[in-house]
Amino acid sequence: MKVALKTLTPIHVGNGDDYSYGDAYVDSQGILHRCEIDYSKVNVQEIIDNMENSYYIQKILREYGKDIYTAKCRANLSFTGTSIRDVMKKRVREFIKDGCIPYIPGSSIKGAIRTILYAYYLHKRNFMVETPLGERNFIDLLRNGLKLLQISPLGRDREDRRDKYFGKRFEQLVFTYSSDPKNWRDAKYDIMKFVEISDFYPVKHNYNLYVDAIKTYSKGPRDIYPKPFTVYAETVEGEFQGAIRISPAIQKVLKSHEKGILERKLDILGLKQNDLELSEEEITRKFLDYLKEATKYFYDLCMEHDSIIGAKQPDNAENSEFKLRIGFGVGTHYQTIILLLNEDLKKKVICENMLNWGGKPKKYFNKKKCYESKIIYPKTFEVIEYDGKKLPLGWMEVIY
Numbered sequence: 001m002k003v004a005l006k007t008l009t010p011i012h013v014g015n016g017d018d019y020s021y022g023d024a025y026v027d028s029q030g031i032l033h034r035c036e037i038d039y040s041k042v043n044v045q046e047i048i049d050n051m052e053n054s055y056y057i058q059k060i061l062r063e064y065g066k067d068i069y070t071a072k073c074r075a076n077l078s079f080t081g082t083s084i085r086d087v088m089k090k091r092v093r094e095f096i097k098d099g100c101i102p103y104i105p106g107s108s109i110k111g112a113i114r115t116i117l118y119a120y121y122l123h124k125r126n127f128m129v130e131t132p133l134g135e136r137n138f139i140d141l142l143r144n145g146l147k148l149l150q151i152s153p154l155g156r157d158r159e160d161r162r163d164k165y166f167g168k169r170f171e172q173l174v175f176t177y178s179s180d181p182k183n184w185r186d187a188k189y190d191i192m193k194f195v196e197i198s199d200f201y202p203v204k205h206n207y208n209l210y211v212d213a214i215k216t217y218s219k220g221p222r223d224i225y226p227k228p229f230t231v232y233a234e235t236v237e238g239e240f241q242g243a244i245r246i247s248p249a250i251q252k253v254l255k256s257h258e259k260g261i262l263e264r265k266l267d268i269l270g271l272k273q274n275d276l277e278l279s280e281e282e283i284t285r286k287f288l289d290y291l292k293e294a295t296k297y298f299y300d301l302c303m304e305h306d307s308i309i310g311a312k313q314p315d316n317a318e319n320s321e322f323k324l325r326i327g328f329g330v331g332t333h334y335q336t337i338i339l340l341l342n343e344d345l346k347k348k349v350i351c352e353n354m355l356n357w358g359g360k361p362k363k364y365f366n367k368k369k370c371y372e373s374k375i376i377y378p379k380t381f382e383v384i385e386y387d388g389k390k391l392p393l394g395w396m397e398v399i400y
Contacts, residue, residue, distance in 0.1 A: 001245055001280075001284040002241065003243060003398060003399070004399040005109075005397070005399075009384075011327045011395075011396065012093065012095060012212075012233045012328040013104060013108050014096065014233070019034065021058060021080070022051070024061070024092065025058050025065070025079055026079065027062075030072060031070050031073065032070060032071045032092075034071070035068055036065065036066055037065055038065075042060060042064050047060060053084075054079060054081060069097075069209070073210070074210050074211065074212050075213035076213065077213070092211055093233040095233075098199075101205070102207065102234075104199065104242075106200070107197075108326045109197050109326060110197045112324045112326045116298045118171055118174055119294075119297070122174070122340060127139050129174050131149070132149070132179050133148055138174075151169055151170075152169075154166075175265075177189050177260045177261050177265045178261075189258075193247075194246055195244070195247075195269070197243075200242035202238050203238075203239045203240065207237065207239070209234060209236055211235070212233060212235045214233055214382050214385075216380055217382075217383070227380075231382070244284060245280060245284045246271075246280070250276065269290065270287055270294075271283070271290075292398070295323050302325060316397075323396065323397055324396050326396065327393060329392070
């Protein structure tokens, strides 16, 4: 089923690369030129001898550089300076592209959808979750783990040492439909495999590529404060088009010996077994209708988080009924779990369990301060800052 995504705030989906003064320059009109040098026209040895002279390298790029692509620079960015060390710190994170055309990977969209469905499933079921060992209370799982599945309590497993993977095993437990305890971590039994999402490309190149300054704020024991560094990144605004569907394979699995508890897990996708008798497009539309409902709940959670540092949505985002948030600056599993918990549960689950993170007490994690804090820390917030505004990253409107 064809679906369009329209940006509501700038988004950044990185390709893992960045660049600096040797690969780009910003002209007097504020346009960043990502370019390469035509080495047939220059003295290569002279360039090598002057690699640490940012003024020289920028001059060579302007005179002999050939544009690969350009972007409007909304950040106050200069690639020249007397200190080469400071110049080299000014690195721009590159947006993922197909050739020179930025696109949104289906995996990024699927990750955003997964997080929303995860949160909404637990919210609707009052934190009760179907597991290979029967129904369990999610909060109890976080606090005490599940020995029969060899799941450690939150904060007591090696994977919890990194925010990116914090609590990931509990998310896997929510999405598995295996009834065999041995297979609950196997991706083969993840219900999200039936949600197929293509890459999304700009509609007739209807997009704008920018370079923005992204500021990071951190929540400490007493206050929220800006970090002393700025992240520069390519961001995109525009309209993108791709496809989403519920795979017909879900019907075959339900009729096979590998169905496990799939029938009881269909409500994660907002479906019932008799819905699968409909046409492929009707099934997908039912799923998208349910996802739209789920995003309204998740949006309120996210905006409560962003409003703490004064980040505000533009009017077009406030008026949109179906939003997804993707890319850099949108949070981690750690933040998602925290958003789901009320203040009392945060104190009981997070404070008590995290006093010994992986067996090593964190020097900044104090039980008393944790109980008194309205937000559990460590916590970071990334926002774009320009024209005196703080703008959250990554929001897109879904149109189908």
